[in-house]
Amino acid sequence: MKYILGILIILAAVLMFMYWYAGYSSRSGFAIDENQNNVPDSWEAKMGWLFKARNFILLFLGILIGYTLSFVFQEI
Ligand SMILES: [Ca+2]
Secondary structure, eight states: OHHHHHHHHHHHHHHHHHHHHHHHHHHHTSSOOTTOSSSOHHHHHHHHHHHHTHHHHHHHHHHHHHHHHHHHHHHO
16 A cells, blocks of 8 residues: 555656646746646647646545555554
8 A cells, every 4th residue: 555655646746746847837938828728738739638637636636645545554
């Protein structure tokens, strides 16, 4: 379970960095963002679903992390 927890935390960290970087790069203007949604349009073409489902993905990851955490603390 610790292994799964580690993977989930790394995944959440990578996703949050990606969402932050998407906003940062489009706000600062070095990525093209014509529809003004703070996601570079080249990223949206490739993986727009990842940004549309952003809140759901983060909520789901949070629940999974909480669930695995409870197992890890039961093992001690
Ligand atoms: Ca965009």
